Amino acid sequence: MIGDGMKILIADDDPISRRILSKVVTDLGYEPITVSNGMDALERVKKKECSVVLLDWMMPGMDGIEVCREIRMLDAENVCYIIINSAREGSDDISRALKAGANDYISKKTNSIELKARIGVAVRTAQLEKKLIDLNNRLKYLVRIDSLTGLLNHAAILKELSIELERGRRDGTATSILMLDLDRFKTVNDTYGHQTGDKVLIRFSNLLIQSCRSFDRIGRYGGEEFLIVLPRTGDEESLIIGNRIRARTETLEIDSEIEELSITCSIGCCSTIDSEKHSFAMIASADSALFRAKKAGRNLIMSCK
Template sequence: EQRLLAESLREIGSVLDSTLDMERLLDLLVEQVGRLVPYSAVFLYLIEKNTPKLVRTRVHETVPHEFAQSLQNTVFHLEKSSYFSALLDSHEPVILPAIEEHHTWIKSAIPLGAWMGAPVVSKNKAIACFSFVSLKPNIYTQNHANLMATFCSEAALALQNARLFSEVQQLATLDDLTGILNRRQLFLEGKREFSRARRYKRPLSLLMIDLDRFKEINDTFGHPVGDEALKTLAHILRKAIREVDIFGRYGGEEFVLVLPETRREEAIAIAERLRNMVEQTPINTLSGELRITVSIGVAEQTENTQTFEELVAHADQALYRAKQSGRNRVEGEDEGNK
């Protein structure tokens, strides 16, 4: 039995080491833990600032239908339980053999028999937590707790590796100064959206946004203030756009905003709204309050637009006209490009 258990743990470790993708890893964790611990349902939480966030739920296939749906849809608020606090403090699994004997357990419409919680600890800090419930009482033993302690050690390593990989991936795609997409990732995602719109004949527009008189800001106030202006501008724009939009730094003081499912007229209206928002938002810098403006060029993808780069060029030409016309304005693409 011990040999089979050791082999299972080795296999589980290999499975968890097989991916650095966080979403896939979370799936694997709730899949593999069932090889060691029986449950009616298992819940996996990620913990940030001592607050658990439910990320996965798995209900065992043997659970009767009338309970399965309820377990799938129930969120047990562990943060309200003293047993969760005990789990965080001790860094050890906590078992309630018979829930009915513990009146302080989280209230549930489902007649649960037993509960076990097991923390995933890394660098003396709980980063995740498994929560097991069973319809049968007295099912969890100290042996299960010991198995989970071993499993959670493997899980901690896998989660840390996945998080580090995610951070590295993020650093490779984001602009260091502004935290938005860098030019490489902007073009990668922009080309993907351009191809999708072209394939399905869907509308797509692009804004080229330029911070007006950026050189004067640097020359007058210094580069740290210039950097602060760029960061604040990116923050203002990012808060005002949709989740589906693609926003990145094109280079220097220029930004690109890709607007899926957006026609030229609507894109111009969006650009005007963004321009006005920037103009009305003062920036607090080390040199005092600074007011900035932007010029914006707008272009819409048409059947004559062959590449994403062409679309960018059309918006850039419109931007040039906006700046030539006095800055702090929006210009649409040349009709000859449509």
């Protein structure tokens, strides 16, 4: 059997039991990690070294039941299938172990065939749980991301704005936003086709990422409109960032096979001292400034002041 690098933690204060269990684990193709007390077992689990634990009940310091309870209080993404391995065989003991958080309970008298089967179930369950967690995290990521540009989507960027405004209110710092719109984007689509239009959106999105700071938040607000959240940033600095983006957009190469294709963007800026404005009020103000930039001839940045 191939273990696929799986490590199984064996916690038992008896060296003979550790050797026997290690042999069983090795025979299954997995790597045994052994400790002699509950505290060391808990530390190994916290480091996410092992997803399956064979845990003795009676150990010095912290016993197996206490370790179970502590493990179940850890991060939900800390996958750990716990098998209590004990000389106790009473129904009350088994019930107590399972209520403490153990997934399975086996007697130390259990033969190696059954023990291997139980470990096999543990491994499959742990692997499935890990896959489900990974899938759930992937879905959490996808629900926030615009599929074309890789930027935050409409709902996610609005959420980020609310978070940054709340942080700014607590810290007494300014927050700014930039509302950007690609000039005459419909003409690009009509002239060169939607595939080229998509390429424009992707290239422009990459430019935004390269032009902003690591802690700025960038999202596709909708269509050819983008929203950038600038934490701890006042009006003057936000205009500098916006102008940098505007200037770089003028020289952005979209498609080497379409030399005449170039784009520009118009930008509306809104800043709030102490972050006291509501997110919707800020967006409305930035959108109004963007409209004025468009009306004044495009390829401009204007503040809501």
